Amino acid sequence: LRxxxxxxxxxxxxxxxxxxxxxxxxxxxxxxxxxxFLNRYMGKIYHFKNMREEEEQATLEAYNCxxxxxDSVLMARASQGMAEWYxxxxxxxxxxxxxxxxxxxxxxxxxxxxxxxxEDLAVNYQSRNEPDSALLFIEYAExxxxxxxRNVAIRYMKAYSYFQLGKQDSAFAWLKNSLEGLDxxxxxxxxxxxxxxEEGLHRDR
Numbered sequence: 001l002r003x004x005x006x007x008x009x010x011x012x013x014x015x016x017x018x019x020x021x022x023x024x025x026x027x028x029x030x031x032x033x034x035x036x037f038l039n040r041y042m043g044k045i046y047h048f049k050n051m052r053e054e055e056e057q058a059t060l061e062a063y064n065c066x067x068x069x070x071d072s073v074l075m076a077r078a079s080q081g082m083a084e085w086y087x088x089x090x091x092x093x094x095x096x097x098x099x100x101x102x103x104x105x106x107x108x109x110x111x112x113x114x115x116x117x118x119e120d121l122a123v124n125y126q127s128r129n130e131p132d133s134a135l136l137f138i139e140y141a142e143x144x145x146x147x148x149x150r151n152v153a154i155r156y157m158k159a160y161s162y163f164q165l166g167k168q169d170s171a172f173a174w175l176k177n178s179l180e181g182l183d184x185x186x187x188x189x190x191x192x193x194x195x196x197x198e199e200g201l202h203r204d205r
Contacts, residue, residue: 036065131164
């Protein structure tokens with residue numbers, strides 16, 4: 001619990017210490033759910049800290065715990081975690097395999113998780129320079145996502161796909177549309193992106 005509190009508050013050093021302390025007492029009698037969550041959150045921290053080998057081990061342990069529990073939601077989230085690891089290795093085929101696996105087993109009522117999986121698939125297609133396919137999954141995510149901040153991110157993703165397609169006018173419009181609701185740092189980056197797009201538009205005319 002201390003680890004999750006520190007993690008959510010972005011105190012990653014303290015969170016890592018708390019998770020490691022909990023894992024030191026982990027044994028065969030430990031609850032599988034406890035093992036799952038410990039490894040899932042440690043995997044996220046290792047991902048943030050660029051500790052790829054440790055991330056892979058923790059994420060794989062979480063995945064195996066979810067399979068043993070036969071919990072479809074946890075299995076989907078664990079598959080999404082494995083996909084994130086493959087993405088960090090730029091193995092987009094491996095990433096897509098796990099994302100599709102997650103979608104197959106996720107219950108239909110888990111719309112928030114499903115929207116996140118669609119976003120991840122869109123990013124996967126963008127990484128492969130397949131913006132048409134990315135836009136399809138962005139539309140799926142947009143229909144399911146109710147959180148304002150995520151909808152801002154989805155609009156931003158849509159702008160990037162149009163930019164990949166060479167449709168700068170559409171990209172410019174969607175990027176401008178995504179500004180509302182961004183925090184200060186993200187808004188500065190968005191304004192910079194708008195400036196670069198606008199500069200490109202004027203140069204092409």
